[in-house]
Amino acid sequence: MTRTPWTTRALAVTFSALLVACSDDGTQTTDAVVTATVGDNTGTSEPATSAPTSAATTSAPTTTAAPTSEPGTTEPVTATASDSSTGPGTTTGTTGEPACADGTIVCDGNVAKICDGMGGFHSEETCPNACAPDLGCVECVPGEGVCDGNVATHCNDEGSGYVDTVCDEVQGVECQDGQCVGACAPASLGDSYIGCDYYSVVTANAVGPTFTFAVVVSNVSAEDADVTITRGDAPVMDILVPANSVEIVPLPWVDELMIASGSKVVVDGAYRVRSSRPVTLYQYSPLEYEKDGLPTMSNDASLLMPTNVxxxxxxxxxxxxxxxxxxxxxxxxxxxxxxxxxxxxxxxxxxxxxxxxxxxxxxxxxxxxxxxxxxxxxxxxxxxxxxxxxxxxxxxxxxxxxxxxxxxxxxxxxxxxxxxxxxxxxxxxxxxxLAREYFVTTPLVKPPGENPFTKARMVRVIATTDGTTLTYDPPQNGAPVALAKAGDYAEIETDVDFKISANFKIAVSEYMLGQNAGGDTGDPAMTISVPLEQYRSSYSFHAPTNYESNFANITAPNGATVTLDGAPVAGFEPIGATGYAVARVQLPNGADGDHTISGDVAFGVQVYGYGQYTSYWYPGGLDLTLIPQ
The missing domain is CATH 2.60.290 (Hypothetical Protein Tm1070; Chain: A)
Structure with missing residues (x-):
């Protein structure tokens, strides 16, 4: 079958080392922790006219970097300002400009020179292809490139070769000077949950086929978005999502994935959702809380991640x-x-x-x-x-x-x-x-004034590295404090807000309890906790309007100013001595369910809703920046 390429001749990626596992289980209790179960799970410029229009290579046609020397001189101006001050001991040129720092690589045409810090050079080398400042001899100069239709051919950041990228016209991206440009180009998007290219996928579910699998497209831009949905080579639909609005898009269930008949690969099993403007995407499995008087009783939802992250x-x-x-x-x-x-x-x-x-x-x-x-x-x-x-x-x-x-x-x-x-x-x-610090906050079941009830939930902490230790603020007496191996997890049932910290990266998830665990509403649902480093100062999110009640939990530094749909958020309660507080806000069931929230500092948001024997839960958004271990 024909495939739509993402990139061609992608650079090889070295596999990470894989971990091997061992196991041990135990049970603990805590003042605010009903149970604690540990499972030890171990998983061990101007484009170069000679640049190619296809085929990324480790050698490229000869390109010429722009000279960094003044006309008529042999030394680059960044090294000396004189054509005679190149010997050892010279620290400035005749214009008084300082010599370049020792070890700095400068280019004089195609000659790479290493500065000695005294106005001269340790060595110089004539480059066979090109010279790039700070890099020296390279196959090509980073950033140089050409366009061949919608294919951008540009030199990579290391100067080691050319890379081809398809500038996707469906996303409103075009090629200029060997680079993809436009609101949906990777360089324009940044690293967050907001993007232009997504995949949505059905997961195994006991719900009946009369209910609706759906994606919700939230257009966070000030311009209309053209959204194209495909599955493999087959078009599914094209829709227009007006600026600052939301569109609910029902999609057919993928039966091979919905039925729990065994592990499998499903060719073209995912829906691809592309937009001409930045959007956010959620999927609901299924969308309805009830249909034709019948409750679904098997719902959840997920925030989806754009492909660029x-x-x-x-x-x-x-x-x-x-x-x-x-x-x-x-x-x-x-x-x-x-x-x-x-x-x-x-x-x-x-x-x-x-x-x-x-x-x-x-x-x-x-x-x-x-x-x-x-x-x-x-x-x-x-x-x-x-x-x-x-x-x-x-x-x-x-x-x-x-x-x-x-x-x-x-x-x-x-x-x-x-x-x-x-x-x-x-x-x-x-x-x-992932990161080392997370806030874990408890959802509500019923709003204030209607027999308010705070429902406990399960919190699961997973180690990514051997020898992980855990601390809690406020302290959670009896909660697990160590995970021996990467892949080990600890699970806590609690109704307390707290912060989890670790000496290495951890992953954290939360689960709602069943309706019979209290509150007379809701049932199991799952979310991931968002690391503090991935908090943002603004979000757009969606909450379906057909549930009994919907809420947003907002975690922010003490004294932060946060507005939800233009109204100030009040009622923040401190979380131990962490310097953070949480507010729980009921979301209105009117309008279209689309919401915006912003603050004067970065904060976190979790969104969830309840019905009789059903519920959903997902993070309202996050940044997706690389966090070192």
């Missing part, structure tokens, strides 16, 4: 198998020939084999653009009222090209013995976007 190393967060219903993770590729290598955690070693994944959870799978790998956990035969030992959480997914990973569950109780069963799904962040 996908990663290649992700720690899965899912949920234990439950009464024969599987936990799951789903991997989507954006480029042809993407190789996925899976290393299971200790609890991730029991899966339903298929799609290149063995029963022990190991595997190597090749995906093309838009293909989907869905892995389902097997049954681990737990004792009565105890969690199933089969849990894909902690499994490491490493790829040679960027992918998106979702984690979740077909339908589960939380806690294991409390009714009722509900679907889970949420984006799993790449390891490079």
């Amino acid at each position: 996908w990663g290649s190393d992700t720690m899965v967060i899912g949920r234990n198998s439950h009464f024969g219903n599987p936990g799951l993770y789903t991997v989507v590729a954006r480029e042809d020939g993407t190789t996925i290598v899976v290393t299971p955690s200790a609890t991730g070693g029991l899966v339903r084999a298929g799609g290149g994944i063995a029963a022990d959870g190991t595997g190597m799978v090749m995906l093309d653009e838009g293909d989907v790998l869905q892995v389902l956990s097997a049954d681990g035969a737990p004792p009565p009222n105890q969690p199933d030992p089969s849990d894909v959480t902690g499994t490491r997914v490493v790829s040679d090209k960027p992918v998106m990973v979702l984690g979740g569950h077909y339908c589960t109780f939380i806690p294991v013995s409390v009714c009722c069963c509900d679907h889970l799904e949420e984006l799993n962040l790449p390891v490079e976007n």
Whole structure:
């Protein structure tokens, strides 16, 4: 089949080292913690006229960097200002300009010179192809390039060769001087949940087909957005999303993914959603709380990640198998020939084999653009009222090209013995976007004035590195304080707001409890906690208007000014001695469900809603910048 290329001749990516696992379980209690379960899951300028119009290479046609010397001189002006002051001991030229710093590489045409800090040079070299300041001899000068139709051929940042990028006209991007330009060009977008190119994917769910799978497109720009949805080579629909508005787009279920019949690869299983302006995208599985008088009873939703910030190393967060219903993770590729290598955690070693994944959870799978790998956990035969030992959480997914990973569950109780069963799904962040500090805040069940009730939830913490230690503010007596191996996880049931800190990166997820756990509404749902470093000062998000109630939890520094839909947010309550506070705001069910929120400092937002025996939960947005370990 014909594929739409993302890039051609992409540079090779070296695989990360994979970890091996061991396991141990225990139970603890805490003043504010009802249970604490630890599962030790271990997963070990001007374009160069001679630049090529195709084929990235390690050698390129000779290009000439612009001379950095004054006409008629042999020394670059950044090194000396005199054509006679090149010997050792000379610190300034005749114009009094300082010599370049020792070790600095300057270019005189195609000659690379290394400054000695005294007005002279340690050495010089005539470059066979090109010279670039600070780099020296290179194959090409970074930033130089040409256009061949909508293909941008430009020199990479290292000057080691040319890279081709397709400037996607569907996204309103065009080629200029060898670079893709436009509101949706990667250089214009930055690293956040706002983008122009997404994939949406159905995950295994017990809900009936009469209900609607849907994506919600929120246009955050001041101009109308043309949105194109495809599946493989097949067009699905084109829609117009007006400026500063939201559009709900129903899509057909993908039956091969919806039915929990085993792990599998589904070719062209994902929907590609592209926009001509920056948008945010969420998916609802399903959209309705009820239809024709019947409740769905198996809902959740997920924030989706634009392709320009996908990663290649992700720690899965899912949920234990439950009464024969599987936990799951789903991997989507954006480029042809993407190789996925899976290393299971200790609890991730029991899966339903298929799609290149063995029963022990190991595997190597090749995906093309838009293909989907869905892995389902097997049954681990737990004792009565105890969690199933089969849990894909902690499994490491490493790829040679960027992918998106979702984690979740077909339908589960939380806690294991409390009714009722509900679907889970949420984006799993790449390891490079994880951090060491998170705030964990409790959702409400009913608004003030209507028998308010604060409902407990499960908090799961997953280690990415051996020897991870945890601290809590305020202290959570009896809560786990150490995770021995990468992939180990700790789970806490609590109704307290607190901050989690660790000595290494961790991933954190939260789960709503079943309706029978209290509050007379809601059921299991899943979200990921957002690292403090990924907080933003403004968000646009959507909350469906057909649920009983919808809320936003807002975590901000003490004294912050935050406005929601133009109105100041009040009622912040401090979180221990962290210097942060949380406000819980009920969202109106009128209008279109689209909301904007902004502050004078960076803050975090979680969005959730309740119905009878159903619910949804997802982060309102986040930045997706690279965070060092």
